Amino acid sequence: MEKIRIGIVGYGNLGKGVELAARQCSDMEVVGVFTRRSPESLSTVFENTPVYHTDDALNMQNDIDVMILCGGSATDLPRQTPYFAKYFNTVDSFDTHAKIPEYFASVNASASESKHVSIISVGWDPGLFSINRLYSQSIIPNGQTYTFWGKGVSQGHSDAIRRISGVVDARQYTVPVEEAVEAVRMGDQPQLTTRQKHTRLCYVVAENGADKERIEREIVTMPNYFADYDTTVNFISMEEMERDHKALPHGGFVIRSGVTGKNQETKQIIEFSLKLGSNPEFTSSVLVAYARGAYKMYRQGSFGAKTVFDVPPASISPLTDEEIRKELL
C-alpha cells in the first residue's frame, strides 16, 4: 500500500500528538518535523523521525502529501497557512472564532490558485463539536443547541492566571454545571446564563510570601476570563501541581434539544460527548484523520480551503467505500 506522506510544521504538544497519532495509522508515514529552531536541538517522540528546518520544506514538495500545521492561532497560522497552501495540501486547527471568515478567505485564495486542499479549523471545537451542531440543528430545526466544555484544562485561562504578579504556576479547569446539563438532557430547553453553564476551578502555586488574598481577588474579578463565572481558587504547592495536574484532560457535550410532531409535542434529544485523557493527543488524532481527507479530496481535484463541514465522512476513513458500507453502515 502506498502511504500518505505527512509533514509536521511546529513541534509543541500538538506536533508531538500528530507524530504519535500518525503512528497509529497503517496508511500514514511521517516524512519529517519542520521547525524554526535548530533541527539538532529538537528531540522527537520517536527517535527515527527526521527533523528539518522550516526553510527546507519547499525543496520537499514531491515528498509530502499533506502538511499538518501545528502552530498557534494567534500569530503562527494566519501567516503560515496561506504560505504553505501555495505549495502543499494543509490541515490546521485554527480556533480564533471571530476571525474564521477572514482566515478562510486568505487560505482559500492561496489553495485555490495553487490547486491544493487546505482544511482549516480541525479538531474537536472547532471540529467534531461543530459537525454535531450542524447535523443536529439541520435534522431537528425546532430546538436549541447547548455546548458545554469540560471538565478540562483551559490553557488560555491558566495562562491568564500565570500573568498575575506573585503567581508561579496555575492550572484552570472549566467545569460544566451538572444541574444545567441534566436540565438540558431532560428536554427542558432552559435559558442559561454564562454563570449557570460553567464554573471555573483554579489551582495556583504562589510565590513565598505573596499576598494570596490579592491574587484570589485579581483572579475572580478578571474581566472576560473569570468575572462572569463562579470561580474557586485553591492554593497548592509546586509538588502538588507536578503530581496532580500534569495531564491535559478535557471534553464536553453538544446537546440538541428539540421537538417534532404536529403540535411540537414530541421531545427529541441528540447528544455528542467527549471524555479526553489528553486534549492535544485527541486534537492531533483529528488532524491526522483529516489529513487523509485532504489527500483524498486533492486526488479528486476538489481544490481550495475547506472546513470539516465540506469533507464527506468517508474521506477521513482509511477503508474503501465498499468496506465502510459493509462494515459500518
Added chain:
Amino acid sequence: MEKIRIGIVGYGNLGKGVELAARQCSDMEVVGVFTRRSPESLSTVFENTPVYHTDDALNMQNDIDVMILCGGSATDLPRQTPYFAKYFNTVDSFDTHAKIPEYFASVNASASESKHVSIISVGWDPGLFSINRLYSQSIIPNGQTYTFWGKGVSQGHSDAIRRISGVVDARQYTVPVEEAVEAVRMGDQPQLTTRQKHTRLCYVVAENGADKERIEREIVTMPNYFADYDTTVNFISMEEMERDHKALPHGGFVIRSGVTGKNQETKQIIEFSLKLGSNPEFTSSVLVAYARGAYKMYRQGSFGAKTVFDVPPASISPLTDEEIRKELL
C-alpha cells in the same frame, strides 16, 4: 426563496413523519403523498397536503425535486427505489444490513444512468449511528466501538410476539444493560456477549383463557429474537396497552473507547447518543434533511447512489457555507 419540492411515497408512520418534518423546514414544500391505495381513502396529517396515486408520479417529474421513499425494506424498497431513481432524486431508509451492497449496486445503476442522486439507508441506524462509528474509528484507530440500542420499542420483536397463538397485542422494549454501558464509558473496553449488552422487556395482551405460561415460554425461547437474551414478559390488559404503550420511543448510544499516546496510555472516549420521543418522527426528520442533501448534490452534478458517508455535512443544512462557518464552526 425557491423551495425544495418533496414527494412522499408510502404513507405509514414514516410517511406521516416526513409530512410533519418537512413542515418544520422553511425551505421545503410537500408537493404530494403518493399511495397505491385509493387517494380519496387516505387522510393526511395536514388537510391541504395533496394525495396522488403512485401511477401518477411519472407525470410529475418537473414538479418534484426529491422523492422520499417511505416503504419497508423487506419488499417495497428493493423494488421501488431502482424504479423511482430512473426518474427522480430519492432518499430512503433501507435497513436490511446484509443486503446493503446488493441494494446499493442496483440503485446506483438506475441513478447513475438517469443522472439522479439516490441517498440510501438514511435514518439513525443505519444513518447517524453509522456516521459516528465511522468518524470515531477513523480518529481513534486503536480502540473498540460499542453500539447499544434503547430503551425503545422494537417493531420487529413486537410483531414476532404478536404471531404467537393466543396473543392479541404486544410491545417489546429493547433495554441496554446499564452496567455494560457504564463499563464501556469508563474506558474498560470489555468483551460483551449479546446477553450482557441488552435485555428484552415484553408487554403482552393475551386472549381470555389463553395459556400464559406457554406464551411466555414461546417468547423467551424464540430463536434469534429472544433466546440469546434475558427476557421479561409482563401480561397486561388492552386498556393498559392503549394507555401506557402507544408511543414509539427509542434511542441508544454509539461509544468509541480507545487509546492514544506512545504506550497507548491515554484513554479517549467518544459518545453519541439519542433519546427519541418518537422513532418514526425522528427517522423522517433525518430523511428530510438528507433530501436537502440529495438536492444539493444533484445541483452539483454528483450523480449515483450515495450513503450518509458520501454526503458532506454542509449539504444537509439550509444555511449557506458562509453562514455555517460563521455561526456553527
